[in-house]
Amino acid sequence: MASKMQLRVKHKGGQSVISSLTLTSRVDQLLDELSKSTQIPVHLVKILRGFPPIALDISDKSVSLGDCGLQERDTLLVEELPVMQSSEGLPLAHSEDGVELPKDAPTGILMRKVVPSDNSCLFTSIGFCLSGKPDPTSSSFMRELVASTVVNQTEQYNEALLGKPNKEYKKWILQDDSWGGAIELAILSSYFGLEIDVVNTQHSVINKFGEDQNYGQRILLIYDGIHYDPLYLEPFDGSPNKTLFPTSDSWILQQAEELAAEARASHQFTDVNHFTLKCMVCQCFLTGQTQAQQHAKETGHTNFGEVTSSS
Structure with missing residues (x-):
């Protein structure tokens, strides 16, 4: 008996996972499942796959998913074909581009970029969001920035907050094996002038650093209780990936919450009381x-x- 495959589904309404099909299942069975998951009528379902997203050929509904090129853990983008009226007044579906989307609708897929687990993952993740690529030199710069801040702003970052004298904290954070956390996030948010939102997979919540400053842009990190990774957007139109987002866009936070819930459901978090x-x-x-x-x-x-x- 063929084993069940897991397909991740992205659509305007959110995300879901289909795990009831196998590689031998037919296209018409996939369409039925996608219709249930997205609330899009079967005859209006359009499936895209890969990056940049390419439409999947589903003209032959009897073809198996394996023969269509689908693989285990593929991510499918599902769109709804627009409906036009025929000359007889009957609805017709077509696949032309240019459909007007809601102003606050998703424009791509939010993805996780895995960075090294070297005790500097917080700094590496922020550096990736700022430059769009991994930069091993960013960690040293950010550690020095934090160290300078805690010794120069002793009223705001006092011993009670730091848990140790300011000079000791400076010496500690400069060491490569010291982990960054909330204090570092607050300092770096202020320095770079942007909101840093951390999606916690263990509790499915988003902690926003710099939210009270009304910054115009935000970056997103995902945190499993031990490790930080940056989040980025793969646009539907094939344009370059995005790591900076306007704070006025609420849909990106919804995608981040869904990503965290998905990670929690698959137990992708660390219990800090037992590691x-x-x-x-x-x-x-x-x-x-x-x-x-x-x-x-x-x-x-x-x-x-x-x-x-x-x-």
């Missing part, structure tokens, strides 16, 4: 965030590395 850490100073192993904090308090050791490949 294993290694103290890089004394080499002892610790379980969870609480043990790490207690160890730091007792020994003064603050450099940790995650043991598993999740970090």
Whole structure:
């Protein structure tokens, strides 16, 4: 018996996953499932695949999905063909371009760019969003920027907030194996003058840094409890990928929430209370965030590395 395949479906109404079909299923069965998922009538379903998106030939409804070139975990873009009236007043579907979309409608697919798990993933992710490409030099610059900020703005970033004296925090954040978090996000949001929205897959929430500053643009990161990755948009029209978004566009946040919910449903997050850490100073192993904090308090050791490949 053929194993079930998983297809990710993107459409104007959101995202969904179809997991009831196999490679031997027919095109007409796929259309039925897509119609149920998108609420688009079967005869008006248009399927695009790949990048840039190319229309899938579904003229022969009896062809198998495997013969159509579909593969396990493919992402399908589903559009609704516009309806025109014939001379007899009957509705006709056509596939011409130029359909006017709602002003706040999605213009592409929000995707995740996986960056190295090297304890600098937060800085690398922000750097990717700013330049559109991975830049290994961005981490050092951002660490130095944070270090300078915490020693020069001691009233805003005081010891109570930092959890240690400002000079110690400066020394700590400059080390390559120190992880960035909320403090770094707040500082970098202010420096770059943009909103940084972090999608938390464990809790399916979005934390917005710089939201109260009314910045005109935002970038999006996704966070699984340990690791940060940047999010980017693959436009439907084949134009270059986008990493900067107007803060007035609400649809991009909806796509980000759906991406987080999808990741949570497939357990793509780290439970911070149970993951294993290694103290890089004394080499002892610790379980969870609480043990790490207690160890730091007792020994003064603050450099940790995650043991598993999740970090």
